[in-house]
Amino acid sequence: MANEKGKSPKESAVETRYLLMPSQANPQGTAFGGAIVAWIDMVAAMVAQRHCGKEVVTAGIDSLVFMEPVRIGDHVVLKASINYVGQSSMEVGVQVSREDPYGGNRVIATTAHLTFVALDENKKPTVVPPILPETEQEKKRYENARLRVKARKELLKKIS
Template sequence: MSITENIIYKSPEESSIETRYVVMPDHANHYGTAFGGVIMSWIDMVAAMVAQRHCGKEAVTISVDRLTFIHPINIGDHVILKASVNYTGNTSMEIGVQVLKENPYKPELVRTTTAYLTFVALDENKKPTKVPTIQPKTADEIRRFENAKLRIATMKELSKKIKSKQ
């Protein structure tokens, strides 16, 4: 973490999280694969932890901007969730989450899900408050930052078009 002219900068690595779960029968549907809602709740939980670590305050989910299921996850699979801050605004943060599955008997990772969520930091009065500015350092962090800027610009443009038609 660094401070320049009262602006706090943090790298994505400082607040990133990786965690694991095992898909149990109560996490699955009648096809023997994980319920999307279970995976979604795990994504929201790990993203919230990243947002809280980044801003050092309470952070709440404002939106799930994109959630893409790529491959099913089976009962017994290990699920790895990797989450980090991709971009920060004044009071908001985009958190990216990648979900991977691993067959415990054949250690091969398969990306199953990607998600982008927006969180807002709250002060002690539950009002939006400033978050540290993200300072990407690695090539991967810079790529995620640039992609997030494109997603945010696209969302703003779409919102503007929708509002103009109302």
């Protein structure tokens, strides 16, 4: 149940699926990476919106890895949930699997972490509710995301 103290990742999680059509494929008959990224960005944005109840923008996409090709006709299953929040930013993790439309066999194809920032009515970053990780997996994802955010900020300091 959402409350002032925060929300669990389950409350904002999104799972959906698409059928990979020829218009979303490259000349090899496998998914065009940009089509997959557009779906990732969309489902992750919905998670961020559901978590904070505000307008959000994508600030960055990190650790996007294409591990397995997705072929025309495959079902593309996207699972997204919030990992971590800062003041106004939220990290959302997305796992994309290709699923055999007939046998149901599922293989993880792509993973990514995205950062969204919540905006107020003046389009300025605004505070988001905390998250309440409950399961061991949610707690691990929270801690891993915290380390990624810390590492990104330290790197920015070093190279700027």
